[in-house]
Amino acid sequence: MLHVEKMRKNKWIRTVGLILLLTLICSGSVMAADVNGQEEIVDTSDHIYSYAEMMEDIQQLGNKYPDLIQVSSVGTSLDNRIIFQIVLGNPNAPKAIYVQSSIHAREWMNTWIMMKSLEMNLKNWNEMLPNGETYGQIFEDCCIYLLPMVNPDGVTISQYGFEGIQNEALRNYGLSLKGASNPKRWKANARGVDLNRQFSVGWNSNITELMPCSDTYNGEAPFTEPEAIAVKNALEQREFVAAITYHTMEGAIYWNLGQQGDLLVRSQILANHCQTISGYRLDPGPSDLKGLEYNYMIWEKGIPTVCIETGRKFSPLPYSEWADVWQENSMMMVAVAALY
Ligand SMILES: [Zn+2]
Incomplete structure (x- = not known):
């Protein structure tokens, strides 16, 4: 009798747990508690989410879900780190969305959010979304780069x-640059070039720094830095129906550079959708072009693009911001893919 009662109680706990889990996943509010005994790969406890940890997580996710993601390199950084690309879903899907984060160094919480979101999408592959499709069906029709x-x-x-x-020479050079005494706030790459001033659209039209430093120096020419070239190459792999570039901070979505016609309409639809998901305010954003990646994505590539600015505190965002940023962005990839 006691044994039966215990079994009933366990079943009840499991049922309540499952309902709670599905509710949390559907609302995207916090990361899933693991009721199925599945181990979480991406650790969201309070710590520094490093490149090495991300690399290990990519490897583990690739081992666990070999048919659902494809991992490749789109370039190598100055200090010899691979710039990873993960294709989520069917790489030959008729449609694809490009997503990137941490082009600015100190904004690394977004990498962590994207990696956790990637894991959530993989774990929920066969779960049904409110639109009647599973996560898997959505990424079969529209994959994520x-x-x-x-x-x-x-x-x-x-x-x-x-x-x-x-690299010792690179380290010593970096240490000699303006801003090196406060490395936490570093935005640029290792030799003091702001990768988000490296793109050809508007490059050199808005100069605020003349020398390599922690922030906003645009380099000697567009696309001199391997990390910016990696983005350029990644964007040339195929056509993208939309692009999302993550930054911090402001709780805002920039989307409008004065594009016209069909591109404007498609941009507005994307921006409105992202606003509904995140709750961030829509902002046309600075209309002056200054070599930013989303200047290039919109004007050169013709891709409807949103620049999503997460968080509401100075970067690097403190861990206290994690739960909010997660709630606002965990569903972004699947919800935007569902739009197409
Ligand atoms: Zn940024």
Whole structure:
């Protein structure tokens, strides 16, 4: 009798747990508690989410879900780190969305959010979404090309200081640059070029720094830096119906550079959708072109693009921001893919 009662109680706990899990996943509110005994790969406890940890997570996710993701390299950083690309879903899907994060070093919390979101999508592959499709069906029709950490050297500097740079000459050069005394706030790559000023559209039209430094120096020409070239190459792999580039901070979505016609309409639809998902305010964003990646994506590539600015505190965002940023963005990839 006692045994039967215990079994009933366990079954009840499992049922309640499952309902709770599905509710949490559907609302995207917090990461899933694991009721099925499945181990979580991406650790979301309070710590520094490093390049090395991301690399290990990519490998583990690839081992666990070999048919659902494809991992490749789109380039190598100055300090010899691979710039990873993960294709989520069917790589030959008729439609694809490009997503990137951490082109700015100190904004690395977005890498962590994207990696956890990637895992959530994989875990929920056969779960039904409110639109009647499973996660898997959505990514079968519209896959995601994700570059979770465009600027791995810069992220390493922001997290560990210049001791994290392996190449001695590069480390010493970086240490000589303006801003090196406060590495946490580093935005650029390891030789002081802001990768998000490296793109050809508007390059050199808005100069705020004349020398390599932690922030906003645009380099000697567009696409001199391997990390910016990696983004350029990644965008040339195929046509994309939409692009999302993650930054911090502001809780805002930039989307409008004055594009016209069909591109404007498609941009507006994407931006509205992202606003509904995240709750961030829509902002046309700065209309002056200054070599930013989304200037290039919209004007050169003709891709409807949103620049999503997460968080509401100075970067690097403190861990206290994690839960909010997760709630606002965990569903972004699947919900945007479902739009197409
Ligand atoms: Zn940024």
